[in-house]
Amino acid sequence: MNPKVFVFGAGFSKDIANYPTLEELTEEVLEIIEDESNVNSEAKEIAEFIIKRVPSGIKNNIEHTLTYLYQEFPWRTEKENLAFKSAYQLIVEKLPGIFDNIARYKKVNKSCDEAQKLIDYCRRYELPIITFNYDTLIEYLYLGIKPKSQNNYLDFAGLYQYPMKLITEREPGGVWWGENDDSFPLFKLHGSINWFYSSRDFQGSQIYFSPVIEAENLRDGSREMKIVWEEMSRISKCKTGLLPLIVPPVLDKSIYYVNNIIKVQWEKAMDYLSEANEIYILGYSLPETDLATKFLFQKALFNNSSKLHVIIKDDDKNYAKTTEKRYLSILDGNIDRLEFINVDSNKSSLQTLTEILGIK
Numbered sequence: 001m002n003p004k005v006f007v008f009g010a011g012f013s014k015d016i017a018n019y020p021t022l023e024e025l026t027e028e029v030l031e032i033i034e035d036e037s038n039v040n041s042e043a044k045e046i047a048e049f050i051i052k053r054v055p056s057g058i059k060n061n062i063e064h065t066l067t068y069l070y071q072e073f074p075w076r077t078e079k080e081n082l083a084f085k086s087a088y089q090l091i092v093e094k095l096p097g098i099f100d101n102i103a104r105y106k107k108v109n110k111s112c113d114e115a116q117k118l119i120d121y122c123r124r125y126e127l128p129i130i131t132f133n134y135d136t137l138i139e140y141l142y143l144g145i146k147p148k149s150q151n152n153y154l155d156f157a158g159l160y161q162y163p164m165k166l167i168t169e170r171e172p173g174g175v176w177w178g179e180n181d182d183s184f185p186l187f188k189l190h191g192s193i194n195w196f197y198s199s200r201d202f203q204g205s206q207i208y209f210s211p212v213i214e215a216e217n218l219r220d221g222s223r224e225m226k227i228v229w230e231e232m233s234r235i236s237k238c239k240t241g242l243l244p245l246i247v248p249p250v251l252d253k254s255i256y257y258v259n260n261i262i263k264v265q266w267e268k269a270m271d272y273l274s275e276a277n278e279i280y281i282l283g284y285s286l287p288e289t290d291l292a293t294k295f296l297f298q299k300a301l302f303n304n305s306s307k308l309h310v311i312i313k314d315d316d317k318n319y320a321k322t323t324e325k326r327y328l329s330i331l332d333g334n335i336d337r338l339e340f341i342n343v344d345s346n347k348s349s350l351q352t353l354t355e356i357l358g359i360k
Helices: 010-017 022-036 043-055 062-070 078-105 112-125 136-142 221-236 260-274 290-303 317-330 347-356
Strands: 001-006 129-131 186-188 191-198 241-247 276-280 306-310 338-344
Touching: 001 112, 010 112, 010 129, 010 347, 022 043, 022 078, 043 078, 062 078, 078 191, 078 241, 112 136, 112 347, 129 191, 186 260, 191 260, 221 276, 241 347, 260 276, 260 290, 276 347, 290 317, 306 317, 306 347, 317 338
Parallel strands: 001 129, 001 276, 129 186, 276 306, 306 338
Antiparallel strands: 191 241
C-alpha cells in the first residue's frame, strides 16, 4: 500500500499565490474580454453576445456561465447553439493565460516556503499528488527545488506519468527530453494549462506539454534572460493550431472525460487512493455538483480502511461544517476515519499540513 496520497483543490493555489476562486475568475475573464473588445472585432461581437444573451444571474458564476454557453438546450436552434459555443470557446481560451500570468508574475504568499518543503517531501519519498487545479503552480514549486537545464526549465515527463511530447518537437530539430526518475507522480484530473491537443481529435489526439520556465530571478538584458525569451517565443510558435487540454469549470464535465489522457489521470488516481493508508486533502470542499469526484472517493475507499485528513480554510463556520458532513458521507458516517481541520485565519493551511507531517 502507498503510505500517503495528497489531494489538492483550489484552496491550495489560493493559499500560496492568491489564485482566483470561481467568483474571482468570473470577474477576471469578463474584464479581459471587455478589454479585448476595444481592439478585436470578434471579441467585441462575442462580448456583446454574452451581455445580451446570458442572464445576469448566470454571468456571476463562471461555472454556470460556461455550462449555459456549452449545453445544447432543447429550446435553441442549431444556429444558436453554434453562436453560444463560439462564446464558450473564447472564454475557455482565456483561462490558461490568466493562470499562466499569475504563476509567472504574481508574488507568492509566505506559505510558499511550506509548499516547497511539501513538494520536496513528495519528491524524496515519491508520494503521489492528485490535483483538480489546471494551473502550473506545482510545476513552479518543483522547479524551485531542482537544478535547471541549460534552457532554465525541467523535463516533466517523469512527473506527468504519461507519454506526451515536449511541444518543441513539433518543429524541425525539436528535442525529446529523457524521463526524469527523480520526481513524484502528479495527476491532474482536470488537465493542465500547459497541455495541448489538436482540435481535430479530442479523444485520441497526440498530447504535447509546454515546459514551465523560471525567469523570476533573471536580470533584464542578461544573456540568460535573452535565452529564456527566445525559448518562450519558440514555444509560443509551436502552440499554433493547438488547444489547451483543460476541463473547464462546467457542471457536466463528462464530455471531457472521453479524452485518453484525462481518463488515465482518473484511473491512476483511483489506483493510488485505493491503496493509500493516509489521504491528505488540502483546499477542496467536495462540492455537491462534482459527482465524479465524490464517486471516485467512495469507490476508492470502499474496500480499504485509509484515513482522510481534510484541511480547509474558511471563515464561514457553517460552510465548513457542511464540508465536513460531505466528507463524512463518503465514509458512511465513520467519524474515526476523518480528521477535519478548518484552519484559523492567522495561520495557513499549508503550514498546518507541514506541521502534521513533521516537515521541517
